[in-house]
Amino acid sequence: MNDFNFFSIYQKKKGIDLNPGSPYFISGIIVLVCVVLTSGLFVYNLILTKQIESAQLRIMEIKTTEEYTQASYYQNSLHAMTSYETGADLALQKFQSSDVIRTDLLSNLWKGLPVNVRMTSFTIDQTTINMSFQIPNRRAAAELLKGLKETGLFQEIHLGTIASGTDTPTMSTTIDGTWKVGETK
Amino acid sequence: MKSQNFITNERDKNLLIILLGIILAFLLFYFVTSPAIDQTAMLGAQAKEAKANLESTKSLVAQLPELQKQENEKKQQLLEKYAPFFYDLNEEGLLYKLDTLMAESGLTVGSYDSTIPAASSIPMISSDWQPLTYQLKDLATITNPELANPGQTGDQAPAEDTSGADAVATVDITINYGPATYPTIVNFVSKLEGLNKTVIVKNLAAGTGDGGGLSGSVTLSLYSLPKLDQSEAKYLEFFPAFGKGKADPFQ
Numbered sequence: 001m002n003d004f005n006f007f008s009i010y011q012k013k014k015g016i017d018l019n020p021g022s023p024y025f026i027s028g029i030i031v032l033v034c035v036v037l038t039s040g041l042f043v044y045n046l047i048l049t050k051q052i053e054s055a056q057l058r059i060m061e062i063k064t065t066e067e068y069t070q071a072s073y074y075q076n077s078l079h080a081m082t083s084y085e086t087g088a089d090l091a092l093q094k095f096q097s098s099d100v101i102r103t104d105l106l107s108n109l110w111k112g113l114p115v116n117v118r119m120t121s122f123t124i125d126q127t128t129i130n131m132s133f134q135i136p137n138r139r140a141a142a143e144l145l146k147g148l149k150e151t152g153l154f155q156e157i158h159l160g161t162i163a164s165g166t167d168t169p170t171m172s173t174t175i176d177g178t179w180k181v182g183e184t185k
Numbered sequence: 186m187k188s189q190n191f192i193t194n195e196r197d198k199n200l201l202i203i204l205l206g207i208i209l210a211f212l213l214f215y216f217v218t219s220p221a222i223d224q225t226a227m228l229g230a231q232a233k234e235a236k237a238n239l240e241s242t243k244s245l246v247a248q249l250p251e252l253q254k255q256e257n258e259k260k261q262q263l264l265e266k267y268a269p270f271f272y273d274l275n276e277e278g279l280l281y282k283l284d285t286l287m288a289e290s291g292l293t294v295g296s297y298d299s300t301i302p303a304a305s306s307i308p309m310i311s312s313d314w315q316p317l318t319y320q321l322k323d324l325a326t327i328t329n330p331e332l333a334n335p336g337q338t339g340d341q342a343p344a345e346d347t348s349g350a351d352a353v354a355t356v357d358i359t360i361n362y363g364p365a366t367y368p369t370i371v372n373f374v375s376k377l378e379g380l381n382k383t384v385i386v387k388n389l390a391a392g393t394g395d396g397g398g399l400s401g402s403v404t405l406s407l408y409s410l411p412k413l414d415q416s417e418a419k420y421l422e423f424f425p426a427f428g429k430g431k432a433d434p435f436q
Binding site (some may be wrong): 023026030034035037048051052055056062070072075077078083087088090092094098100106121122123124126127 | 198199200202203205206207209210213214217218221222224225228229231232235236238239242243245246248249252253255256259260263266267269270306307308309310311350351352353371374375378383385386387388389390391392393401408410413
């Protein structure tokens, strides 16, 4: 009677015979490592994508709220007012520096006039003044010019022609002056 | 005849198998892993940016009460600072306002002419005056500094801005008057100053006329600034004293 081992084929296949030195094993390990690394990267990328979508969704939700709309309005308004202030400040500065012809200028100006001269006309603008006078004599013209210079309002002042009157004993003359910028207030 | 194999021995066979594995790994890395690494870096930056945006959005909402308070305070500060500027330059309002001042000051006006409002920067004041300089004077000034030409004193003129950021609406008005007295002229200028508004007398002329009294002209420049609220919108408003509606316009 012969013995038959019905499990012989299973006994042959039992266990895996690994040889670490086998080239198939080494190559398999190398490829396996690359596959594992790549798979891990794909999973990580998926996680990052989900995080980004979640953050963007949350941002969208916040931006639809009334509080965000108001906060955004106030923030934009503050930025706009900062730029507005820069331009408006400059405009205000320029206005203040060009506001030359005022009543105090006129009153300070006439303080330099001798009492024996009489003005016949004047034209004032923001940089110059032109005046015409009737004067009794040339000495009065000299005193007139000196008096106006002593007001300290002029960068330059000049006496024009002194002409004798044809029908009257009085003389006439003109004075042209240039204001000192910033000193006329 | 026995065929010859390319692989002659076991060692070569092992090396080729390992090499094949390395090549497979390299191809996998080059075509799959490396792009995935690049995408990881890009997604990492995007995630960081998205997180920062989320934080800033949340922070903005959290600052709402403070922003509201700052905005109101800033607005009030600027309204007070720029109160001298007119709210607007509507022609009928200005005419009514100035006519009132002319009547109150007793100025007899012959003509009144107003330009159309235009946007422009307020011009810088500059004169053509040049100091008298020559070599001997420059040399003597070293020993006697009193000879030096007096420079411009007082406030420095603001720097010229060529960007137009300070452009404001402006209108020029020319008033020819006469016969008038000098006190009425000064009175009118004084009332203009009393408005505490951005009105500049650009030119003032007066002269004695044949008929007695003084006649001349005054040219004004008025400036307005767009205000941050409506509080001054009615500054130039006036209420008509006469009814409206005529069947015969020539009557």
